[in-house]
Amino acid sequence: MLSIDLTGRRALVAGVADDAGFGFAIAKALAEAGASVCVATWPPALNIFLNLIERGRIDDARRMPDGSLLEFERIYPLDAVFDVLDDAPADIRENKRYRDLGDFSVSGLAARLVADFGERPLDILVHSLANGPEVRKPLIETSRAGYLAAVSASAYSLVSMVQRLGPHMRPGGAVASLTYLASERVIPGYGGGMSTAKAALESDTRVLAYEGGRAYGIRVNAISAGPLASRAASAIGIIERMVEYCRLNSPLPEALAAREVGTAAAFLCSPLASAVTGATLYVDKGYHAMGMAVGGPQ
C-alpha cells in the first residue's frame, strides 16, 4: 500500500505556539507519518505555549491515533526577523521574554540544531509564521515601516531560513511555507503589506526551489491555504467572516480544517512528492478557482 512514511526523518516546524494554527496541524501530521518533530516558537509566545503543554490544556489536540501524546523533540526559541543575534536591538535582547533564551535568531536556531543533532540534522523545514503590524490598515494607508516589517517577518524570514538551514538539510529534504490567495487576488481587509509579503513568499518559493535544489538537493514549495480562525488570523479582525464567505462560495462548501493542510504538507514533504518543487499548492476547498460568489452579484 502506498503510504506517507517519514520514519527516520527529522522535521523543524517554525511558527507553533498553540494547537489552533496550521503549524501545529502540520507538526502533528508529520509525526503521525513517523517523523521526529522539533518546533520553533516566537519568544513572546513561548512561555504561554510551554504552559499550555505543561498544564495539559492541549492534550486533546496532541492525542495521536495510537493514544500517545505528540511529543516535540525540541522546542526552540526563534524570532525570525533577526538573522543573527547582533541584529536584535538592545530593548529586545533585554526584554524579559527574550533575555534568558540565548541566541533566538535564525542562525542561532541553525547552531542549536547542529549542536543537538550534528551537521546534517534536518529533512523537513516548515515555515508557518507571519506578522504584519499594520494588517488592519488598507495598503494605501500602510506606512513604509509597517510594510517592510510585514515583508521582513513573513517573507524574508523564509529566505533567511533556507539560507541558514539549507546547508544542514539532507539531500531529498523538503521545505514548505504557508501562503494566502491575497498574494494574487484582492482580499479587502488583508492589509499592511501582508498581500505583498505573500506575493514575495510565492516568488521566492520558485527561486529558492531552483537555488536550493541545485545547492542542496532540497525541494521548496508553498501551500496556499484557505482561511482559518487561528490566533494570527484573528489579528485581521474579520477572519470569521472570511471563513464563512469561503465556506459558502467554494466548490466544496465546507470550512477548511487545519488537519487538511497538515496532511497536504506531509505529502509535499514526503518522498511521494519527490518531483514537486517550486509549486504553490492550493489547499482551500477550491475557493481559488471561483470567479464570482455563488448566486451571482447580490
Ligand SMILES: NC(=O)c1ccc[n+]([C@@H]2O[C@H](COP(=O)([O-])OP(=O)(O)OC[C@H]3O[C@@H](n4cnc5c(N)ncnc54)[C@H](O)[C@@H]3O)[C@@H](O)[C@H]2O)c1
Ligand atoms: N489562518 C489563515 O487564515 C491563513 C490562511 C493562509 C495562510 N496562512 C498562513 O499560515 C501561517 C501560519 O499562520 P496561522 O494562521 O496558522 O497562525 P498561527 O498563529 O498558528 O501561526 C503564526 C505563528 O507565527 C509566529 N510568529 C509571528 N512573528 C514571528 C517571528 N518574528 N518569528 C517567529 N515566529 C513568529 C506566531 O507566534 C505564531 O506562532 C502564516 O504564514 C499565515 O500567514 C494563514
